Amino acid sequence: MKLYSYFRSSAAYRVRIALNLKGLAYEYAPIHLLRDGGQQLKPEYRELNPDGIVPTFIDGDHVLTQSLAIIEYLEETHPEPALLPGTPLDRAFIRSIALQVACEIHPVDNLRVLKYLKHTLQVGDEAKDEWYRHWLESGFESLEKRLANDPRVGKLCFGNTPTLADLCLVPQVFNARRFNIDMSRYPTIERIADHAAQIDAFARAAPGQQPDAE
Amino acid sequence: MKLYSYFRSSAAYRVRIALNLKGLAYEYAPIHLLRDGGQQLKPEYRELNPDGIVPTFIDGDHVLTQSLAIIEYLEETHPEPALLPGTPLDRAFIRSIALQVACEIHPVDNLRVLKYLKHTLQVGDEAKDEWYRHWLESGFESLEKRLANDPRVGKLCFGNTPTLADLCLVPQVFNARRFNIDMSRYPTIERIADHAAQIDAFARAAPGQQPDAE
Structure with missing residues (x-):
């Protein structure tokens, strides 16, 4: 592989x-x-x-x-x-968290979109950062609401074992911190990401641990 | 339901x-x-x-x-x-087509992003249309390459029966046509969408057939 x-x-x-x-x-x-x-x-x-x-x-x-x-x-x-454990309803919950990151937050804030804003639309750095913050914060706001109110949430998005939802959430939180987003506004997301960071499989996957890290 | x-x-x-x-x-x-x-x-x-x-x-x-x-x-x-038929490799192919639409093309061109461009960044109509075309055309270009060269493709994305891939592709083609994208540049995508349009389940799901159609 x-x-x-x-x-x-x-x-x-x-x-x-x-x-x-x-x-x-x-x-x-x-x-x-x-x-x-x-x-x-x-x-x-x-x-x-x-x-x-x-x-x-x-x-x-x-x-x-x-x-x-x-x-x-x-x-x-x-x-x-299993990264997709539980019943079909549980898996729908897990997938919907993952997709909320992968379809709503990440695509609008990724590198090629930011490059287009800067080079083609000639958007200034401040407005570009505001764009980033806008989509990340509005996405995290609604995710926080969902996670804070769902009885399925434990130390991680679905109970205490890692699922597809955590696999998507943790990298997005890494990005958010890189862009100095105030994560204390999203206490459930922050708590889950910090718990996941202690799990060996997550820690070894972190950007700073990769062979091409700078 | x-x-x-x-x-x-x-x-x-x-x-x-x-x-x-x-x-x-x-x-x-x-x-x-x-x-x-x-x-x-x-x-x-x-x-x-x-x-x-x-x-x-x-x-x-x-x-x-x-x-x-x-x-x-x-x-x-x-x-x-089954909307996800075949082997795990087949399903990975089907899901990757679906996700290429759902994560790469659609999110960057959806209504709330276009509204932000217009109202917050004050991007003019021409540049906004160019944005739309850029993401749609670059997405369709790579999708066309994948679909044109894959032996799994038949009358639809995966052989001749509807899968999750077609469910994502057809609405995106509907959007593209609404924005006057020249679909003849993507002959495989166009052929698949036109075949799907003849299937009753797709035809009844079309925007013009809904109770709130205008």
């Missing part, structure tokens, strides 16, 4: 946590999103991933893209420990 | 197709995204869906959010006909 990753990519970070939790060894293939005009945009990488984004996951001869599709695949092929 | 929907919402459209394919009857609860300053932002709706977006799906006492989480739930509770 091989993972094309960038240490700071939160989508790659999700998959790294999943691989660690499942106890799967993999080769780490770094793709630098800024160097050389973005190594993810080079033709040889785009052969694997036409969208020009990380991660790309290789299992034998097979090329898989999209972090959540990769994690669902790992869940189906290596069911233990 | 009850679906809070807006006729033009492509996330709601995905769920409507799934419900039709599964043969499940549901009550249609219209939420007008523009009227009254956006009915999705009213406190009573935000009790159900703190994010203030459609769709929200009600099954008995249970409230489900995020279109793909809802569809995975329907797949688990009503497995036939």
Whole structure:
């Protein structure tokens, strides 16, 4: 198994946590999103991933893209420990938290969108930071409401064992802190992220622990 | 079962197709995204869906959010006909197409982002339309490459039976046409969307067929 990753990519970070939790060894293939005009945009990488984004996951001869599709695949092929435990309703809850991060917060604040704002729309740094904060804070606000009021939440998003929801939440909190978002406004999210950080599989997946960390 | 929907919402459209394919009857609860300053932002709706977006799906006492989480739930509770057929690798392919639409194209071009560009960043109509085209066209370009070259593709994204991939692709093509995107540049996507349009479950889910259509 091989993972094309960038240490700071939160989508790659999700998959790294999943691989660690499942106890799967993999080769780490770094793709630098800024160097050389973005190594993810080079033709040889785009052969694997036409969208020009990380991660790309290789299992034998097979090329898989999209972090959540990769994690669902790992869940189906290596069911233990389960990242989607419980009943269909529990899994709908877990997936909805994951997707709220992956579809509502992350895409609007990712690198290529920020670059478009700066270079094409010529948006100034202050307005660009305000954009970032706006989508992150409005997303976290509604996530906090959901997590604070749901009896399924424990030390982590679903009880006390890591699920797909935590795999998406923790990298987004890492990004938020990098951008100096005041996490004390989201006490449940903060508490969950801090608890997860102590789990070995999460700690080893953190950006600062990757071979390409700067 | 009850679906809070807006006729033009492509996330709601995905769920409507799934419900039709599964043969499940549901009550249609219209939420007008523009009227009254956006009915999705009213406190009573935000009790159900703190994010203030459609769709929200009600099954008995249970409230489900995020279109793909809802569809995975329907797949688990009503497995036939399968929207995620085949092997784990096949499902990874199907999910990755769906997620490429749901995480890469749709979020950056949805209503609330376009409103922020216009009202907060004061981006003019031309630059706003260019933004829309940019994300849609770059997304469709890479999707076209993937679909044109994959032997699993048939009349639809995965062979000839509807899957989660088609449920996401068809509403995105509807949006693209509404914004006058030249679909002939994406012949595989266009061919799949046109084939799907002839299937009754897709046709009945189309925006123009909904009770709140304008």
